[in-house]
Amino acid sequence: MQELPELDIYRSLLAEKFAGAQISGIEVSSSKIFQASNEQMQRDIIGKVLWFVERRGLHLLLHLDNGKRLLLHLGQGAYLYIGNQTDLPSRSAQLKLVFGEVILYGVGLRANDLQLLSVKEVEEKLGKFGPDALDKRLTLERFVARFAKKRGAIKAALMDQTVISGIGAAYSDEICYSAAIRPDAKIPMFEQESWERLYAAMHKVIKEAIANGGGGEHSISAIEHAAGNRPASFQVYDREGQPCNNCGAAIEKIDVSARKAYVCSSCQKDL
Incomplete structure (x- = not known):
């Protein structure tokens, strides 16, 4: 499983690559991984701008310009890969998040590893976790x-x-x-x-x-x-x-x- 260091590196690289970019498409291999209808994806994801990327413990949060959050969890064996239509990850991807000609692939994703949430829903889901290991307030x-x-x-x-x-x-x-x-x-x-x-x-x-x-x-x-x-x-x-x-x-x-x-x-x- 990706842990804090790997996820923080992902956060930094994704922010550098995609912050301010518009999402032009999304493909998910199974509704179990991302339980959102095509209508929801069209309304709340496609055409929206990724404002910034945040890491919360073992989760990544992609903040969209409509106030929604894409919450991504990378479990055992899962990883992210930045490529395009011809530059592919070494294994089949369950997620393709398209930013023009550049694609963010999610590989090894399992049930509910990607969720579209409101701010309140994010806090309800992540509020049960303890402080981050690198939280400056954690004396x-x-x-x-x-x-x-x-x-x-x-x-x-x-x-x-x-x-x-x-x-x-x-x-x-x-x-x-x-x-x-x-x-x-x-x-x-x-x-x-x-x-x-x-x-x-x-x-x-x-x-x-x-x-x-x-x-x-x-x-x-x-x-x-x-x-x-x-x-x-x-x-x-x-x-x-x-x-x-x-x-x-x-x-x-x-x-x-x-x-x-x-x-x-x-x-x-x-x-």
Whole structure:
């Protein structure tokens, strides 16, 4: 799944490419992906101008000049590609959002991954999520308070979008590694120094990932490789059996709260 760094890169590139552009067409492969009638698409999307692009946690919001929002979610294996009628993504696209000769393709989309919403509907849908991991208002004190009712493993809590939004399977492992904390460490055992390391690691890992082009598997276009830099991105995630870049020990894959996690047992301790 695309996480905060990849989605923030998408946000920046889409804004650069399409902000102020008029939508001249839209094609969706299935009504399950986008439950809007042809009449709605003609009335509320086609001919409208994309004002700006916003990221809210693990969602992208395309703000249209009629006050409507296109809410886009990219789940496991989904990605965006900017091309045209002949420059196509490597897999079949479920969404084609046309801006003149340029097309934004959505690949790997599933049911309800694209929604047309009012401002009120957006807030009703996204209001349940926690503050963004990069929200400047999320101080260390507020960060720690978000975990106050959690008792399980730190990886599971980091991935809980109602606690902090934007972190998924990959970056939860990377944050724990950077903080030298095991992903299966139990939250009630955390001391202040552990929280300080985790908070600093969260900002460091996410900001570096954005600066380095993200860790996705697919580039956003034939000439722009941002969001598709996975081979060089991760220290532990998806590197089972490979040597730790810090100590040389083999990276292990473990189960944490019914999820896979990757850890260097030499560098990462319980706290």
